[in-house]
Amino acid sequence: MRILIIHNHYQHPGGEDTVVAQEKQLLAQTEHVELLAFHNRKGWQGMWQTFWSPWNIWAGQRVRRAIKRYKPDIIHIHNLHYAVGPIAIRIAKRQGVPVVMTLHNYRLICPSATLFFNGELFINSLQARFPWRAVRLGVHSHSRLKTFWLALTIWLHKKWGTWQMTDRYITLTDFAKQLFIDSSLGVPAEKYVTKPNFAATDERRDHPMDQSETDHFLFIGRLTEEKGINILLKAFAGMDFRLQVVGDGPLRNTVMDAVRTSPNITYLGALERAAITPLLTSCTALIFPSIWYEGMPMTLLDAFAAGTPVIASDLGAMRSMVNDGQNGWLFAPGDAQALREKAKLWLDTDNAYRQHLGNGARLSYKLLYTAKRNQLLLAAIYGAVIESHRRGK
Incomplete structure (x- = not known):
């Protein structure tokens, strides 16, 4: 199986980057894996990336070239915000490649990405057609402009059907899965599957608690x-x-x-x-x-x-x-x-x-949460998506 991983790194490394590195290393033990990495920039370059995030043709070209060069059986997307953007999904589908996307956070259903703002949970956006209250509060980076632009990007691609094009969404817990199903995103329940992360270390205490x-x-x-x-x-x-x-x-x-x-x-x-x-x-x-x-x-x-x-x-x-x-x-x-x-x-x-x-x-x-179980779960998800894609042709 040939797997193309697409991941957008934030300016500051975080847990998502660790998970991507771990999964890539795990998959490489049995499959052919390639990582297409993007990076959020600071200053005017970051502003340029943000401006084009609703339809980043340059990022789209990189995705298209990677697909033609690598010829993947499946694409696994981890993060699109904001140097890539949702265009990656549309390019992949146009090239006839099935797409799996891990939902590491709640960005698709709230611009905050964390459902947390100003010291408390913020779940107002979950059922909103457009998250105007989130925009007024500036829940993304405490900026109304950034929040609006992110919300607009997600909303536009909801209207254009981009989020429906993803063949399978991986949620990390059943709790998160239900939040997405019940939200206004509009993706049917059968497109979600729960697969947790895994612990990279197997070191345990070698003595009883005393x-x-x-x-x-x-x-x-x-x-x-x-x-x-x-x-x-x-x-x-x-x-x-x-x-x-x-x-x-x-x-x-x-x-x-x-x-x-x-x-x-x-x-x-x-x-x-x-x-x-x-x-x-x-x-x-x-x-x-x-x-x-x-x-x-x-x-x-x-x-x-x-x-x-x-x-x-x-x-x-x-x-x-x-x-x-x-x-x-x-x-x-x-x-x-x-x-x-x-x-x-x-x-x-x-x-x-x-x-x-x-x-x-x-x-x-x-x-x-072992690496072996994660490897089996990923293989099962990829296999089911690829088979469904072939039947649909």
């Missing part, structure tokens, strides 16, 4: 409001159990202030994966207090692979991934007191119970 780990919790992630950093710090401030924080972002100074006033909180900065794995395999639980729906947090997958239970907010993707009492616990989203009480209760449990949840976390990984 008393030495009872006061050591861990947070890993970008230090932003939507990740629940303020809730996390409030919940752990002045407590007698320890929290280690790993990551970087706009709220770094807020974390540093908390470290100065609460000796139980330690900030380790941004770390490479090699340094993070030992932390995951030695902590008593991973804390994940996100207050937006998330796509599929890679940190949770890494925790499950390590056999580490997760205490997460009862919301969106986390609700789909964390089974309360089986591989972790859930708490009321945005509620620092609820998180604090869960942490206290956790410390009152015995080692056997924590080990039970750790085993459940590891089992979740082995059943759902």
Whole structure:
């Protein structure tokens, strides 16, 4: 099978880039794979890319040349925003190549892409014919102009039927799948399939949980409001159990202030994966207090692979991934007191119970999030789409 992957890199590397790299490496073990990469630029080049995003003929030409050169059996699109644009889908279909697209975020149903704005969930656009309220608020980059231009691009291609041309949309959780089905995007339910991401590492704790780990919790992630950093710090401030924080972002100074006033909180900065794995395999639980729906947090997958239970907010993707009492616990989203009480209760449990949840976390990984299972799921999706395309000719 010949697979052409199309991916638009943002200015700052993120989780989507990691997933694309992992899937490309995984597929290359058994298939012929080529990556056609685009990059968002800064300054006037970025403005030019944004202006042409509704119909980027230059990007379209690159896609057309790649198809003619590589002759793929299928195209897998990960991100089109904004240096490529939806023209890639139309070019692929015009060239007679079936298209699969992974929905890493919610951009097709809301210009915010995260369904989060100004400290709270923003779901007003889900059923809107055109997201005028999102435009008025400037939910994309806090800019009305950018929000309008993105919304217009999505709306135009909805009217032109571009989104219907994609043969299959891959959602990362059933929760996200249902959001898209119920939205005003208008793509039929049968075009969606759920396939989670996978953990690239298979390193797990090599010892049972014991008393030495009872006061050591861990947070890993970008230090932003939507990740629940303020809730996390409030919940752990002045407590007698320890929290280690790993990551970087706009709220770094807020974390540093908390470290100065609460000796139980330690900030380790941004770390490479090699340094993070030992932390995951030695902590008593991973804390994940996100207050937006998330796509599929890679940190949770890494925790499950390590056999580490997760205490997460009862919301969106986390609700789909964390089974309360089986591989972790859930708490009321945005509620620092609820998180604090869960942490206290956790410390009152015995080692056997924590080990039970750790085993459940590891089992979740082995059943759902291994590279091998992901490889089989991708092959099944590609095979079904290619066969359906051939029958339709």
